[in-house]
Amino acid sequence: MARKKINLTRLLALLVIMLAILHVYLTIFLPKWIPGPLRVGTISQPFNLLVLGVDTTYNSETKKPMPELAGRTDTIMLVHLDPIHNQFNTLSIPRDTYTTLPGFGQTKINAANVYGGTELALQAITNLTGVKINYFITFKPSFISQLVDLLGGVYLEVEKDMEYVDHAQGLNINLKKGYQKLSGKQAHDYIRYRHDLYGDLGRIERQQKFMKALGQRLSRPSNIIKAPFIIYVLSREIKTNLPLTLLIKTVNWRRMLSAGNIRSTTLPGEPTTVDGAGSVVVPDPRAIEKLRRELFQ
Numbered sequence: 001m002a003r004k005k006i007n008l009t010r011l012l013a014l015l016v017i018m019l020a021i022l023h024v025y026l027t028i029f030l031p032k033w034i035p036g037p038l039r040v041g042t043i044s045q046p047f048n049l050l051v052l053g054v055d056t057t058y059n060s061e062t063k064k065p066m067p068e069l070a071g072r073t074d075t076i077m078l079v080h081l082d083p084i085h086n087q088f089n090t091l092s093i094p095r096d097t098y099t100t101l102p103g104f105g106q107t108k109i110n111a112a113n114v115y116g117g118t119e120l121a122l123q124a125i126t127n128l129t130g131v132k133i134n135y136f137i138t139f140k141p142s143f144i145s146q147l148v149d150l151l152g153g154v155y156l157e158v159e160k161d162m163e164y165v166d167h168a169q170g171l172n173i174n175l176k177k178g179y180q181k182l183s184g185k186q187a188h189d190y191i192r193y194r195h196d197l198y199g200d201l202g203r204i205e206r207q208q209k210f211m212k213a214l215g216q217r218l219s220r221p222s223n224i225i226k227a228p229f230i231i232y233v234l235s236r237e238i239k240t241n242l243p244l245t246l247l248i249k250t251v252n253w254r255r256m257l258s259a260g261n262i263r264s265t266t267l268p269g270e271p272t273t274v275d276g277a278g279s280v281v282v283p284d285p286r287a288i289e290k291l292r293r294e295l296f297q
Helices: 002-029 110-130 141-150 184-192 199-218 221-237 244-255 285-295
Strands: 046-052 073-082 087-092 098-101 105-108 135-139 154-156 162-166 171-175 180-183 238-240 262-266 271-273 278-283
Touching: 046 110, 073 110, 073 199, 087 199, 087 285, 098 110, 098 184, 098 278, 105 199, 110 285, 135 141, 141 184, 141 199, 141 221, 154 171, 154 184, 154 199, 154 262, 171 184, 171 244, 180 184, 199 244, 199 262, 221 244, 221 271
Parallel strands: 046 135, 087 262
Antiparallel strands: 046 073, 073 087, 098 105, 135 238, 154 180, 162 171, 271 278
16 A cells, blocks of 8 residues: 555656646747746736837947947837737837937937937837836847847848948948848848838838847747857847846747737828928827827737
């Protein structure tokens, strides 16, 4: 009788170990197979994240890029992550959006980071959208190049030939039309190109398209072994108030989403010209409020 009890105990212990191993495997490779209440490796509560891509600023004497994240924001994305409804919503804000910066008057929103750093950018974007921002990530263009190379490139459709050279910004863009795998440099060039009829609005569309392609690449189970290298790059190339554990859970949750769970849109506004500011986008407050209710609640 005692032997049967011991065997039963061993069997139960073995079952628990097998279930634990299965849970770890699913958490890493197939998190969407785990029922919501049992997920420990993904986020559990909604939050809003501001993503800022900062222009590279070059030293006037050495002509070398400066390491500080104090340039104008080339990319401004407000992201709502909702694990309860499995929804990932992004609102891209044109860099030329004409708004009021507290203490500096009316100007383009991409100047907020120059005048007051991340704090002023957060305040200006909150005032503009009415969205409470929980966390932020600020990065330099070099981060995108390194991340894409670590992931083995990204696949997407380059919609047309793109050629542009700007030594002041360190740009030498030469991309050919067609579906292809882009290297880190090519991906960086793709999301920064804006020298066509669509200008910054066309670039925003490309950034949204790239984000989806990057998400697909991140979802590959084989890339999970690169996590330590990705975290190392993150620690060097970004500035954020997002705790590391929450960042890892966010990436893992994003891997389990399908295209139908992702919505990307652009802040509504009217392109025009303002004396002293040049070409700007004047935001539409009523349309912005409608989007806020749709995307961030």
